[in-house]
Amino acid sequence: MRLFLRYALDALLPRRCVVCRRAVPPNESEPICTDCWSAVVRIKEPRCPVCGSPFRSDAALLYSPTHRCGDCREAPPAFTQAVSAGVYEGVLADAIRQWKYRKHVALMPILGALLGPALDTLPPADAVLPVPLHPTRLREREFNQSLLLAAWVSRRLDRPLLPDALRRIRWTEPQITLDRAHRRKNVRGAFAVRNPKLVAGRRVILVDDVYTTGATVNECARVLSRAGTEAVYVLTLARMVSGWCNGVKDIDDTVDQSSVPKSGDMET
Numbered sequence: 001m002r003l004f005l006r007y008a009l010d011a012l013l014p015r016r017c018v019v020c021r022r023a024v025p026p027n028e029s030e031p032i033c034t035d036c037w038s039a040v041v042r043i044k045e046p047r048c049p050v051c052g053s054p055f056r057s058d059a060a061l062l063y064s065p066t067h068r069c070g071d072c073r074e075a076p077p078a079f080t081q082a083v084s085a086g087v088y089e090g091v092l093a094d095a096i097r098q099w100k101y102r103k104h105v106a107l108m109p110i111l112g113a114l115l116g117p118a119l120d121t122l123p124p125a126d127a128v129l130p131v132p133l134h135p136t137r138l139r140e141r142e143f144n145q146s147l148l149l150a151a152w153v154s155r156r157l158d159r160p161l162l163p164d165a166l167r168r169i170r171w172t173e174p175q176i177t178l179d180r181a182h183r184r185k186n187v188r189g190a191f192a193v194r195n196p197k198l199v200a201g202r203r204v205i206l207v208d209d210v211y212t213t214g215a216t217v218n219e220c221a222r223v224l225s226r227a228g229t230e231a232v233y234v235l236t237l238a239r240m241v242s243g244w245c246n247g248v249k250d251i252d253d254t255v256d257q258s259s260v261p262k263s264g265d266m267e268t
């Protein structure tokens with residue numbers, strides 16, 4: 001009888017793709033249909049060897065493989081290298097929002113599979129740590145999405161996870177409302193290394209969900225370097241790329257405010 005009910009429920013309520021809401025074919029097991037998933041724009045070479053910003057053509061790296069983007073030349077970041085798996089737009093932006101604000105935890109395996117190839121491009125590291133959330137925001141959101149990603153990376157690399165190595169010591173205004181210069185200022189002094197012994201002399205991978213201007217991860221890298229970290233590699237699921245969507249404001253406008261905690265900033 002119970003089995004019959006389950007079949008009946010499956011027929012009445014087919015599993016739907018969390019992005020396009022169409023019924024997922026019975027032979028597919030993922031929460032996102034293959035049509036949607038194949039539309040995710042993966043970030044590959046050519047890209048800036050420092051911040052990972054994609055270049056429009058190979059020309060920039062043809063004669064000088066270490067050619068950095070304009071932003072990195074103007075203001076060299078505190079991290080050693082950053083890479084992102086995909087462009088923050090369309091399906092990927094939607095999937096991240098579903099995961100983060102609607103707590104769609106079933107998305108973690110598919111997001112992890114996306115993160116893998118980006119992780120493989122980073123040099124070897126000794127430990128993995130997430131960008132911490134402020135305790136108040138953690139209470140609002142109930143989970144730190146960066147910690148989930150960092151745990152996935154730690155398991156995959158078989159390297160220790162340092163969930164408390166960094167802490168957020170100051171509340172910051174949502175980054176979404178600020179321009180690039182003010183973002184760096186806004187997060188200045190927002191983080192502290194809890195136990196320098198954990199990170200000194202080590203190469204670490206710092207994990208976050210979205211790289212917007214890099215101000216948040218840059219500030220984390222700055223305090224880690226001051227604590228003696230040998231190298232900070234930044235790994236993010238997605239990255240804002242100008243030209244792929246209408247600037248930073250676009251993110252905020254497309255977030256369904258009814259399901260989002262008070263501050264809808266993407267760069268937490």
Ligand SMILES: [Zn+2]
Pocket residue numbers: 017018019020021022032033034035036037
């Ligand atoms: Zn779909």
Ligand SMILES: [Zn+2]
Pocket residue numbers: 048049050051052053068069070071072073
């Ligand atoms: Zn760059």
